[in-house]
Amino acid sequence: MKIAIIGSRGYPYVYSGYETFVSEVAPRLVAKGVEVHVYCHKKLFKERPKEVNGIRLHYFSSIKSKSLSQWSNTFLCTMHAVFSKYDVILYVNSANGIFGPLTRIFRKRTAINVDGLEWLRPKWKGLGAKVFYLSSKMATRWMDRIITDADAMKDVYIEEFKTESVVIAYGANIRYSRQPELISQWQLEKDGYYLIVGRLIPDNNALLILEEFIRSDSGKKLVIVGDVPYQDEYATRIKAIKDARVIFTGYVNGSDQLAELYHNCFAYFHGHEFGGTNPTLLKALAYGCAVIALDTKFSREVLKSEEHGVYFSKDKDDLCQLIREIEKKPEKLATLKGKSRLRITENYTWEKITGQYFDLFQEMYTSQK
Structure with missing residues (x-):
């Protein structure tokens, strides 16, 4: 089974929630026998190995603009992915829901982790809020599986978009004081x-x-x-x-x-x-x-x-x-x-989270045969 992950800054670049998610889940999926491909923001990596810890890496550029950087990078990654032989493409970030029509045209099985209620955040007033709302709505219309990270978020997507979702939470690693x-x-x-x-x-x-x-x-x-x-x-x-x-x-x-x-x-x-x-x-x-x-x-x-x-x-x-x-x-x-x-x-262990993603990908993979 071949899986592509698009929408984070890349691997093993750890910056925020999405990158932590990739850094924790991708190696565990590899250990389960999954071939994992992670798409990376080229500008963030001085060294660009083709593989790290068994994870295949692909580097693409983006427009140097705060508002267009992510979308331009995701567009290039998507165009590469739809012409590659992946069984499932996983997007992170609801902003990437706008790429659903592309993956549908090329008949790629696609899931998206929509994360939070971006359109309600005060920093995305006006046009920004409308764009995030539209992207989330497009994801529910065009992508095969919507992944929410809480039951309460699942309820939001049912109420707001009349769409069911698969609930897979985030994870954490237990730690004790050392110094x-x-x-x-x-x-x-x-x-x-x-x-x-x-x-x-x-x-x-x-x-x-x-x-x-x-x-x-x-x-x-x-x-x-x-x-x-x-x-x-x-x-x-x-x-x-x-x-x-x-x-x-x-x-x-x-x-x-x-x-x-x-x-x-x-x-x-x-x-x-x-x-x-x-x-x-x-x-x-x-x-x-x-x-x-x-x-x-x-x-x-x-x-x-x-x-x-x-x-x-x-x-x-x-x-x-x-x-x-x-x-x-x-x-x-x-x-x-x-x-x-x-x-x-x-x-909320990463082992549990990885197992849930594996089961989802397996179900999506076998359903298309």
């Missing part, structure tokens, strides 16, 4: 701080969490990991707030340093509003964090409601009061920390 001393570079101590990890964009709600934390008068610190790679009014507002308890680390590129920030925090704040199974939330569980999450159906699904998390709303003072209550009775968070990794082993 707790690494957090000392930020003058931090174990359980002495809350943690936020993510891009400083409105739908991750870092500003709301920061303001609520400051009003709580907590004696702990708040560590904010992340930024945006461009000038942005929202990110600037966040970073302009001055409080001795708040630490902005920017991007933390060292995986060991970032892991220790997770391992040793008092609690992890998860403010992500849109999307299905969020990789950062899974990482927090896999690294042993107690999770305080924005109350969304997506977070509740991952955390099994109150079993693995506590929740706050966007109402003023709601999180502030929750922080005060938790610090008076920290036993709840200690309980959450003690069983957080169980949620990963129960439902």
Whole structure:
């Protein structure tokens, strides 16, 4: 069985969720006897081997434009793929749904992982939101299988597009603290701080969490990991707030340093509003964090409601009061920390995720014979 994966930056380039997905799933598929081909953004690779870890690699260029780079690259990759002898083509990113008519014309069995509700994200206002919505709709009309990463996201696609989907979540790897001393570079101590990890964009709600934390008068610190790679009014507002308890680390590129920030925090704040199974939330569980999450159906699904998390709303003072209550009775968070990794082993291992993709590809492969 020959599978092509299109839409990520490539392999073994690890940058965000899609690349992590490819880096974890592709080698495991190879171990199951699948011939995997991954399409890569040529400009990101100084060295361009034809094969790494048994995965066949193809490199294509793109237009140097923020809005057209991904689509132009995917178009070139698609044109190569439709003339190649693949049994299934897997796209990642709902923006690539516009290529469904091409794969249908060439009678290629195609699946797409649509990820989150991109058209609702504040950064894609106006035309951008309409394009993402249209791409997602085209995927449901032209591609053979839609893959959503949560039951709640499956419901969205049924309600919005009248389309069923296959639910395959994201995964995470269990990890334990190895070098707790690494957090000392930020003058931090174990359980002495809350943690936020993510891009400083409105739908991750870092500003709301920061303001609520400051009003709580907590004696702990708040560590904010992340930024945006461009000038942005929202990110600037966040970073302009001055409080001795708040630490902005920017991007933390060292995986060991970032892991220790997770391992040793008092609690992890998860403010992500849109999307299905969020990789950062899974990482927090896999690294042993107690999770305080924005109350969304997506977070509740991952955390099994109150079993693995506590929740706050966007109402003023709601999180502030929750922080005060938790610090008076920290036993709840200690309980959450003690069983957080169980949620990963129960439902979100990469081995399980790979097995589900293998079964899907096998079904698509045999159905076309």
